[in-house]
Amino acid sequence: MSSSFLIVVVAAITFASRISFLVRRHTRPPNSRFLEVFPVALFVSLAANELLAPAGDLAVTPNLAAAAGAVLGAVLFRRAILGVVATGVALYWLARLLS
Amino acid sequence: MKADTGASFRRGLRDTVALLPPLWVFGLVYGALAVQVGLSPWLAILSSLLIVSGSAQLAMVGLLPFGAGPVIVATTGLALRHIPMSMTLSSLIGRQPWWRRFHLAWVLVDESYGLTINAAERQVPDLAAYKTAADLTLYSNWLVTTALGALFGTSLDPVRLGLEAVIPLVFAGLAAALLKGPRRWAAAALAVLTTFGAVLWLPPAWQVTSSALVAAVVASALPGKP
Numbered sequence: 001m002s003s004s005f006l007i008v009v010v011a012a013i014t015f016a017s018r019i020s021f022l023v024r025r026h027t028r029p030p031n032s033r034f035l036e037v038f039p040v041a042l043f044v045s046l047a048a049n050e051l052l053a054p055a056g057d058l059a060v061t062p063n064l065a066a067a068a069g070a071v072l073g074a075v076l077f078r079r080a081i082l083g084v085v086a087t088g089v090a091l092y093w094l095a096r097l098l099s
Numbered sequence: 100m101k102a103d104t105g106a107s108f109r110r111g112l113r114d115t116v117a118l119l120p121p122l123w124v125f126g127l128v129y130g131a132l133a134v135q136v137g138l139s140p141w142l143a144i145l146s147s148l149l150i151v152s153g154s155a156q157l158a159m160v161g162l163l164p165f166g167a168g169p170v171i172v173a174t175t176g177l178a179l180r181h182i183p184m185s186m187t188l189s190s191l192i193g194r195q196p197w198w199r200r201f202h203l204a205w206v207l208v209d210e211s212y213g214l215t216i217n218a219a220e221r222q223v224p225d226l227a228a229y230k231t232a233a234d235l236t237l238y239s240n241w242l243v244t245t246a247l248g249a250l251f252g253t254s255l256d257p258v259r260l261g262l263e264a265v266i267p268l269v270f271a272g273l274a275a276a277l278l279k280g281p282r283r284w285a286a287a288a289l290a291v292l293t294t295f296g297a298v299l300w301l302p303p304a305w306q307v308t309s310s311a312l313v314a315a316v317v318a319s320a321l322p323g324k325p
Contacts, residue, residue, distance in 0.1 A: 003137075017185070045294050066264035069268075084268060089265065
């Protein structure tokens with residue numbers, strides 16, 4: 001399979017999943033409790049997965065300090081996105097400098 | 100353009116600007132990696148134009164040397180998380196014409212999804228206009244930075260430059276902004292636990308989708324008020 005065709009296949013898979021519930025004009029949420037918590041679960045999973053296991057396996061890296069910084073930033077800056085990112089980056093660099 | 104629509108669109112533009120620096124890093128790194136594994140610069144740009152998913156694109160270039168099969172399995176695993184995202188968005192934006200649903204789905208990326216969920220919490224009146232503004236900003240910047248990375252960034256090393264933690268920190272920030280009520284806190288704690296389990300027992304491509312779905316299902320089944 002050529003690279004250009006593979007790109008089209010991956011794009012089709014991705015778009016099919018994205019349009020799945022947007023195909024219909026309007027969807028009533030079948031389980032509002034699930035939809036209420038899914039975004040938080042998704043973003044925590046994305047962050048935790050990349051910070052705890054950047055290469056797919058658990059590893060002790062400065063990313064762990066970034067994760068601690070994210071928690072600290074959420075507390076210090078009342079869960080503001082930029083506060084979380086800035087504190088996480090600061091602790092990441094501190095861990096790199098100290099290691 | 101109605102007043103609500105214009106105000107929502109402008110708010111979407113304003114809110115998205117804060118997420119651009121990490122996205123620039125991500126786009127540059129992706130463009131550079133794509134060329135480093137053998138894609139031509141125009142194919143790297145085409146992939147950002149058509150796929151519009153940083154995680155899927157990075158998985159694709161990482162697995163490209165192993166053939167089409169592993170790429171398709173991995174990107175399918177990553178894409179499955181878009182199904183509940185599509186469900187949530189569909190219930191939030193209300194009735195919309197097909198062309199609008201089509202372009203909202205085209206750029207249904209984690210960042211614009213998170214911004215739109217946060218906007219819904221803040222009672223932004225026209226969420227479709229808000230997300231359109233976020234999508235336009237993110238998509239255009241994604242394409243430009245991919246092109247710059249593919250053309251000029253072949254020696255870029257994200258780990259050496261300390262850029263590896265930036266994107267996950269944006270996801271942590273988007274999660275933090277949504278942490279209201281015991282059920283969501285439970286979902287966040289469960290997601291950390293299920294991520295540990297997924298990392299130990301599942302292949303990388305299935306870890307995020309599985310851990311998020313299990314955490315959300317368990318948290319939604321917990322008794323009590325939201």
